Amino acid sequence: MDIALLGGTGDIGEGLALRWANDSPHDVIVGSRDPDRAETKAEEYVTELDSRGREVTIEGLGNVAAAERADVIIAAVPAYHLTDTVESIADVLEPDDVLVSPAVGMKRDEDGFHYNRPGVGSVTKLAANAAPEAVEVVGAFHNLAAGRLANLDAELDWDTVVVGDDRDAKDTVMELAEAIEGLRALDGGPLANAAEVEAVTPLLINVARHNEKMHDLGVQFR
């Protein structure tokens, strides 16, 4: 399967790109608004994987070209860029494509990090509203700590809760999630349940800030 990581040059996008390239047979395409930057980062990822004896091809392309090539498109961009990013690729999305939203909106005050719930209900719903009607939108990968995800020496032991209204699209994303070693995909129900998943991310940051020896946290349901 071809996976495009829009915003694949940083944060969660970098970690997902490295993990899929390392752990799975899927083809990873790094997308960025700046195609040169996408290409540079793609080369970096290839070099890192090569140093681990893993020969892979990773392409770096502009977001539109990346989305056009892929079957599954991960909008790994900050919440405030999400609508723009999805609108910018809307014309090249096909009805069979699956668009995945991992973004979370947060605000920070003197007490800690807080979930900044958009008026439409969730950030995942923002992505769904910006996407063409024929394209299925799935929420996933909201609660993964970018630093640990991008460090291939770090073992993962995390759950990711996947939400969406289309069974097939959700199954596709859950399979992709479980192709990453140490990641378990759990079904969170329809897309309308996204807010409670997104709200876990500021909690993970608050817990990491207030407890010794805890950082880059994820979550497990048990």
Place this chain on the structure above:
Amino acid sequence: MDIALLGGTGDIGEGLALRWANDSPHDVIVGSRDPDRAETKAEEYVTELDSRGREVTIEGLGNVAAAERADVIIAAVPAYHLTDTVESIADVLEPDDVLVSPAVGMKRDEDGFHYNRPGVGSVTKLAANAAPEAVEVVGAFHNLAAGRLANLDAELDWDTVVVGDDRDAKDTVMELAEAIEGLRALDGGPLANAAEVEAVTPLLINVARHNEKMHDLGVQFR
């Protein structure tokens, strides 16, 4: 330490009463609006613990008498009874007492369970607003599945995130939490961070509903 469980006759209160009586040296007092019911349930708990070779004394009292006797008072009542319950015991709370709020407000629709955030910011904050100013309020035990908690045959393997503005009060509650076998207390920072903790509970229910062989879920940060 004397722990009063207001609403200790059902749901999360029953589980906490049984666990503390079984696992810790602390004295448990079951509180209820109906003292007779509190006494009946306290006797039930004593009988259950006795059947496990654990001889304990558990008193059952009206909420006010229970709160008056205890050092730590757990308001284990539904969110919509929380303000009333705290107001009803306010006169007997002393400055050294610690009031603990485990309640979560949820609403359910056709998609699943959702966090119903009160206008003041969180349910824990509702408790803080209803308590006398000199009494420290701590949020804890929000994300424990009542069924598994009350089943002493079930091993726990959960975290509970504790929030509050007073270090000593929070430490007291974290120690009480860790006196329950299989429960790890994590510091979530100030009370203003309570909403993100409370919001995990509907997520746990949604995940349990949509995944086979998962029920009575708790959470672990890792």
